[in-house]
Amino acid sequence: MVDYKSDITCDYNNNISPRHSKKQIFFLTLMMLFLSIGSQFNVQIGLAFKPYMLLFLVLMIYYTPKMTISKLLFCEVAFIGYYVYYDLRGVITAYPAASLRAIGATFILIVFYFFCRYWLNRIRWRDIEWAIIISGFVFNILSFAYYVMGLVNLGFNMHGNGIREMGVMIDRNFARLLGLTNDPNIFVFINMLFIAYFLTHREKWWNLLGGFIAILCVMLTLSRGAIISLVIVLVLCLLVGSWKSKLLMILGSVGFFLLANFFFDQFMEVSLWELMVERFGTVGEDGGSGRFDIWTDGFAYFMDKPLFGIGSFNFQAYHSFEAGKAIFMHNSFLEILVETGIVGMMLYVTAIVAILWALIKAALVDREQWWLVIALIGYLSMMTSLSLILNEIFFFFFVLVARSLKEKEANIERRKGWKT
Numbered sequence: 001m002v003d004y005k006s007d008i009t010c011d012y013n014n015n016i017s018p019r020h021s022k023k024q025i026f027f028l029t030l031m032m033l034f035l036s037i038g039s040q041f042n043v044q045i046g047l048a049f050k051p052y053m054l055l056f057l058v059l060m061i062y063y064t065p066k067m068t069i070s071k072l073l074f075c076e077v078a079f080i081g082y083y084v085y086y087d088l089r090g091v092i093t094a095y096p097a098a099s100l101r102a103i104g105a106t107f108i109l110i111v112f113y114f115f116c117r118y119w120l121n122r123i124r125w126r127d128i129e130w131a132i133i134i135s136g137f138v139f140n141i142l143s144f145a146y147y148v149m150g151l152v153n154l155g156f157n158m159h160g161n162g163i164r165e166m167g168v169m170i171d172r173n174f175a176r177l178l179g180l181t182n183d184p185n186i187f188v189f190i191n192m193l194f195i196a197y198f199l200t201h202r203e204k205w206w207n208l209l210g211g212f213i214a215i216l217c218v219m220l221t222l223s224r225g226a227i228i229s230l231v232i233v234l235v236l237c238l239l240v241g242s243w244k245s246k247l248l249m250i251l252g253s254v255g256f257f258l259l260a261n262f263f264f265d266q267f268m269e270v271s272l273w274e275l276m277v278e279r280f281g282t283v284g285e286d287g288g289s290g291r292f293d294i295w296t297d298g299f300a301y302f303m304d305k306p307l308f309g310i311g312s313f314n315f316q317a318y319h320s321f322e323a324g325k326a327i328f329m330h331n332s333f334l335e336i337l338v339e340t341g342i343v344g345m346m347l348y349v350t351a352i353v354a355i356l357w358a359l360i361k362a363a364l365v366d367r368e369q370w371w372l373v374i375a376l377i378g379y380l381s382m383m384t385s386l387s388l389i390l391n392e393i394f395f396f397f398f399v400l401v402a403r404s405l406k407e408k409e410a411n412i413e414r415r416k417g418w419k420t
Contacts (some may be wrong), residue, residue: 024123028131029138031055031116035392036139036190037180047105052392060115067118075354076402082347083110086312086389089340093311094318102313105390112392116399125407128400129197133210136194140213143167143179143187147220151175174275177220184221185386190393191218192233192378193400199237200371202245211249212256219260222275225385233378240370291330291385297322298329302338309341313390332383339389352380355401366408372401 031052038050072080087106090099120128146167153165154175163170167179181187191214198211218230234253238246257272264272301310301318310318315338320326329335337345356376363369379394388394 021124021127025127025130025134027055027059028123028128029134032131032135032396033139035396036135038392039186040178040180040182047101047108050392053108056112056115059119063115063119067115069114069118070121073358073402073405075351075358076398078347078351078354079398080110080113082344082351085344085347086340089308089344090312093314095311095314098313098317099311102390109390109392109395113395113399116396117402120399120403121406125403128403132194132197133207136198136214137210139180140191140194140210140217143177143181144213144217144220146179147177174222174278176222177217179217184223185226185382188218188221188223188226188229189379189382189386189388192229192382193375193393193397195230195233196237196371196375196378199234199249200240200374202241202249208249208252212252215253216256216260219257219272219276226382227276229378229381232381233374236374236377240367294319294327294330295334298331298334298338302341305341307341308343309337309339312339315339328387330385330387332386332388335387335389355398358405359401362405362408369404369408372404376401
């Protein structure tokens with residue numbers, strides 16, 4: 001077991017004034033919140049213009065004259081390399097208009113990656129952590145409030161299907177939390193970062209509370225895949241920290257769940273536990289919300305063009321032509337295989353393995369890295385039921401990984417200095 005409590009991280013960029021530090025925390029918190037709500041609050045201009053893009057543009061104008069690009073890690077080269085191939089695979093396709101959108105989105109995300117990489121290198125690690133904590137609390141509390149407001153507007157009537165009201169979606173008589181996003185699974189995907197951080201830094205009471213609030217919100221999504229991913233993340237979180245903190249986390253989780261269950265029973269006349277059991281009981285009836293049929297169709301397209309795939313961002317157009325319905329694959333890995341073929345899948349797997357291996361090696365030396373390992377595993381588990389090849393949250397996470405690995409190097413140098 002790993003004792004997570006003892007390490008004090010060092011900031012290699014330590015010549016930052018407190019006033020400047022507060023500004024950076026504010027802007028980074030704002031960026032993380034804007035990234036989190038972009039799926040729901042955006043303007044369609046061919047591509048979705050999201051709130052984070054506006055802040056990104058303003059910061060880019062300010063920082064561009066000073067901006068430099070430091071040497072890339074191997075895992076970063078592999079990650080960017082896959083997306084270069086992804087764009088190249090969109091040059092010759094059956095549906096070039098769809099590929100052109102993907103190429104434009106990829107360009108924006110890569111520029112965003114390199115900007116955030118430079119920007120976060122100018123921010124102290126402890127300030128980055130504070131931004132994660134604040135944005136995690138704000139995102140989940142506002143999402144829960146938006147959910148409750150939706151229920152109130154509906155008169156707590158959960159009968160119906162496909163009804164959206166503020167932060168709630170009525171899906172086959174289930175009231176599922178959307179929060180500040182447009183999809184329950186997207187909400188959970190965003191929360192993986194916050195949950196992993198909160199529950200691996202649970203020695204502070206506010207982190208433990210933040211973790212419980214985030215877990216409650218995830219459970220309210222009533223997403224089967226999300227709850228399975230949540231269980232995986234919770235088990236991994238229990239592998240780090242002292243025995244006292246593990247016991248506190250278990251008892252707190254049980255107590256928080258019982259309290260939430262009581263309020264549900266009182267105000268909605270149904271227990272949260274019964275909702276989840278009933279939701280899991282529908283797996284055989286709906287075929288994983290229709291995903292099994294979609295995956296079967298996608299695999300058929302892959303068998304037709306196995307080596308290089310059908311072309312980037314072409315699955316929706318293919319499915320619309322073949323089945324009359326433009327729909328996402330709802331599985332990022334299968335989508336990569338179908339659209340970019342075996343070559344693309346090998347490149348993507350190389351990138352993910354390289355990032356995971358770099359984090360694990362770093363975590364064995366500096367235990368501050370374990371929460372990023374857990375967050376990555378949570379992200380990957382969610383991607384088995386979501387199409388997230390082009391997602392700004394995932395790109396931002398890899399910026400955090402690169403910044404944290406730099407912090408690890410600084411910590412090692414600090415320890416060497418102590419020994420000498």
